[in-house]
Amino acid sequence: MTGNRAGVAVAALLLALVAACGVPGEDRPRAVTPPPGPLPSTATAAPTTAETGAVTEVLYFSRDDKLVPVTRRIDEVPAVEVQLRDLLAGPTQAERDDGLTNALTGALSNAEVELLDRQARVTVTATVAETGSTHEMLAYGQIVCTLTARADVNTVVFLRDGAPLSVPRGDHSLSPDPLTAADYAALITPR
Template identity: 45%
Template sequence: MRRLWLTTSAAVVLLGGCGVGAQDEPHAVELPRHALTSPGAGPAEQVGEVAQVLCLVRDDKLVQTVRRTLSYPTPQAQLDSLTAGPNEAERAAGLTTVLSGAALIARGMSGAGLTVEVPDTNEGNGRNDDILAYGQIVCTLTARPDVGEVVFTRDGQRLEVPRGDSTLTNAPLRSSDYAGLVLPG
């Protein structure tokens, strides 16, 4: 009986002594801010609050890098940032892109899938970095919380594009299709 009394007394002291007074009614709680990668969360409170993930290239491997922006970019804005290439700090870290100047167009969302229109390229130009190019696009766009897969088209027709293992597919692609090419952060 004494043991029960001691245990109950200790529990009352511990729970009652946590420093939070009892309240009869609920009250509003101010959360610190929205998630860094939440689209549509409204204007950022200060510059650099939103994380924009871009997948760049180093030594024939994909590397995810984060840029801080004022607001969450649209898929098209993110593609434009990707094709513009690395900024000064990213170049200093040895990052490049195989997409310089490409005119990629985010055509639209269907559920968690995004269609990207790829321009007609100069066939037979000797490029052997197509896998990295498609990997950059897929890994960048699927880092967004609203995009789970990417389909590529040209003139409205689905393209067969290479996965990370060099196999061709016209199926929707996910970041896992290029996982073997991504360097650890």
Template identity: 35%
Template sequence: MTSRHFPRPNRAALALTVLLAAGVTGCGIGTTGPVRAGAPASGVQRPGDGAGTVRLYFAGPYGPRPVTRRTDAALAPQQALDLLLDGPTRAERERGLTTHVASGAAGRLTATTSDGAVDVVVPLRVSAGELDVTAVSQLVCTAAHADVPGDLPADEVDVRIHENGIRSARPWTLRCGAGGNATPVTG
């Protein structure tokens, strides 16, 4: 009887064979068509686009949310706040966005600018809770992201809120902080 001697298999070749077989068989997930997954991405401007944009802040289920809208040119804080007061568009409402800024503020809210700052006179009293924290954040962040003289980043623009429809000597000075929340300026 003759004995045949078979060579021992190469472990590297065996491992490669297993990997190739796994790659050929796939992961078991079949092909699908397009899947509807919500609103398209927003907030990032396309490079080289000549049109302007404005960033407005609305209230979402988890706090203030920015919305970028196309405009013909950069908007001053007053123009941006006027758009904010008009409320979210239908598409924005379908994404769950609302506003906490009282509709009674329209036409009576004014914004003026100076170098690196915006003075916003509101017809309501913040200190009495007539304008809640979310509404204040909406106003502050929308104003700070508008075209403010001084070319400061939005988080360094001082937004001074004057309440009760009167420009006061002691306004609330705030900045647009992380996540679209208004934060007090101290010192």
């Protein structure tokens, strides 16, 4: 019987030690006061999206010779003209702080768009001659990727004085044909 008592004593001692290691139980909930000062954060960069609004607007800007999608929260789905105007206006200060730029500045001075049978027809006035440079390629890619991110746009064509305009695709070739984001897939990078 002595071994049995020793086993019970060891079990009781272990039970007492385990019970002493936890948080004491309470009968009712109580308020907990957070520690003073700022709480540590694991965020590495400022977000580039506004967190208000019922719908999203996708715009493509550039960083390091790549196209970067940016999602903004807005109150209603913008008309295609409004979305192009938002793109031409460029990145917000927070987006610029995240390294985003607008390749449209200097490459295109003006652009107007109309939607016809799910095709965005963009009339442009270029500020420089078309060379197929990376800067131009990014500028046209920004427009194509932004507009085809819309549910109501399948392709984008560019016009000057009513005639099709050959613009640089992601592979540096010039094309007067309707374009999609797939034509710039090699340039698109996630945030």
